[in-house]
Amino acid sequence: MNTKYIDLIDQTFDFPQEEFTLENRTLEFHGINLMELVENYGVPLKFTYLPQISNNINKAKQWFAGAMKKHKYKGKYHYCYCTKSSHFKHVLNEALKNDIHIETSSAFDIDIVEKLKAEGKITDDTYVISNGFKRAQYVTNIARLINNGHKNAIPIIDNYEEIDLLSQEIEGKFNVGIRIASEEEPKFEFYTSRLGIGYKNIVPFYRNQIQNNKRVKLKMLHFFINTGIRDNAYYWNELQKCLKVYTSLKRICPSLDSLNIGGGFPIKNSLAFDFDYQYMVDEIINQIKMVCEEEEVKVPNIFTEFGSFTVGESGGAIYEVLYQKQQNDREKWNMINSSFITTLPDTWAINKRFILLPINRWYDSYERVLLGGLTCDSDDYYNSEQHMNAIYLPKYNKEKPLYIGFFNTGAYQETIGGFGGLQHCLIPSPKHILIDRNENGEVTTKLFSEQQKSEELLKILGYDNN
Structure with missing residues (x-):
């Protein structure tokens, strides 16, 4: 029987796609090993893949050049x-x-x-x-x-x-x-x-x-x-x-x-x-x-x-599923180790849809779930209203960590979320990594910002003005 997550994706979409592929049973984004990012930097984690900005700019230039030539x-x-x-x-x-x-x-x-x-x-x-x-x-x-x-x-x-x-x-x-x-x-x-x-x-x-x-x-x-x-x-x-x-x-x-x-x-x-x-x-x-x-x-x-077309598809966010709560007969809540309100505010503010995929465990069986954030706010969730369809992910197993990624999140989320400032329920902003390629096309990574520390938030709140 085709009961694995990879089977679900193969039956539902054309896969792999230009930016999404599987390598060694884990997800890659533009050829970037996302599990290596997780292992090297930890989660929650946000990243910006800089070459995609230039890619989209040049695509648009080519479309307009082609149309102008066609129509003289x-x-x-x-x-x-x-x-x-x-x-x-x-x-x-x-x-x-x-x-x-x-x-x-x-x-x-x-x-x-x-x-x-x-x-x-x-x-x-x-x-x-x-x-x-x-x-x-x-x-x-x-x-x-x-x-x-x-x-x-x-x-x-x-x-x-x-x-x-x-x-x-x-x-x-x-x-x-x-x-x-x-x-x-x-x-x-x-x-x-x-x-x-x-x-x-x-x-x-x-x-x-x-x-x-x-x-x-x-x-x-x-x-x-x-x-x-x-x-x-x-x-x-x-x-x-x-x-x-x-x-x-x-x-x-x-x-x-x-x-x-x-x-x-x-x-x-x-x-x-x-x-x-x-x-x-x-x-x-x-x-x-x-x-x-x-x-x-x-x-x-x-x-x-x-704006969004220029920078949106360069961004991504990776979380770990910490725990699963069975709240009734039909609803399973996978709790992530961050907050949607603070890190992807458009998901709750305007029901913005982003691409959601697991990073690992693609060959495990899957289940239908809801995703919940860490804050005590009832709106801190991501479900089928925001997502294109019902959310299916590899089955929760406390012995096998599950990492999930949201993609094409590069526009507006940092400024609307208040980068470097106060966060709802004082959930800290995650690390942010810049990903580039050198002259040889090899992937390079650089830490742009560390995860927020309590000292930073306390200073903004006036508890540490010395």
Whole structure:
């Protein structure tokens, strides 16, 4: 009988896959021996596989290059990384190896840009697209960047006052973009995004505040869909409305030459994940070109802002199953040696799905389980609501430790979880390992941060201020 965990996976999915293989009966991720990580560093453990960041950037560049060549599209393509997905220096260093640009969201982002610029990782030719509602410090920092000669800094206007605020602090002329307040999906709690300016108000706003302003030049229209780029009627409808605004603006604004199709690509959240990236890129380029040709305006340069797509598939977390609790006839709880709320906050905050696989014991029989975290919070769990299907894992055996991995967790989890700060129920943040490859393609590992110590948390709480 096919009762082993490996049999279940073989019957359910195409396996092995590009990043997941079995070697010596244990799971490997991009050729990395995960049991060696467990043995060398212990668990709980988080890791970042840096080469995957460059892999995804270059995939996207190839998709857009291919689509533009196919459709004889005369605009340029610029890949931007939105830093809010992960601000860590090791992430930015890897991403910036690939001739990309930066999208910022708040004042401190500009400080990071200036640090990277001082190190030669960013130049004046790097586009810095500044989104978000701009408070005083954010305006000041953007102005400082532009005043210091970074002419490719483009603040994206989010409300009617930002032109005046920027003009007060920026010396001389500067470029701007305008963000469209897109309509949200029908199932959303409200109709229109709180960010940006409404479709119908953009042309009047341009006429009133920019058209006759000799200091300000409109370069970009920014189109952002909260749910990302997906092949559904909602996305294509919003894109068409955006293109109508772009062509209307372009007729009266010769300086407008760029369209930022913000909103990211989805990332793999299941072994059954199936998304045709090339088709989507091809169709986006095709639609933009067709509308521009119909309206007899020049096609725009295309900017994308991929955050989760850039860094998400580089991350992972490994836990040990400590104990199993049989709470009733049907529910078995496998308790992990960490907390979902603190280490993978999106699992409980928005029922985010991640790929879940055991690291070892693939040739043991399996059982259906729920996964529980260590905190006393009833929401600290991971079950079939978050997971694509019911959760099956090798049967619990206190004599045979079971290690499980969550994959493609590299976007947002550290910042939302409060890296280096207080954790729910004071469960410590786990170790974090950086994984890279040297010039010979050999795997290298480096400890980025140790597991949090009680002294660190006590100091934050005010118990140790000496």
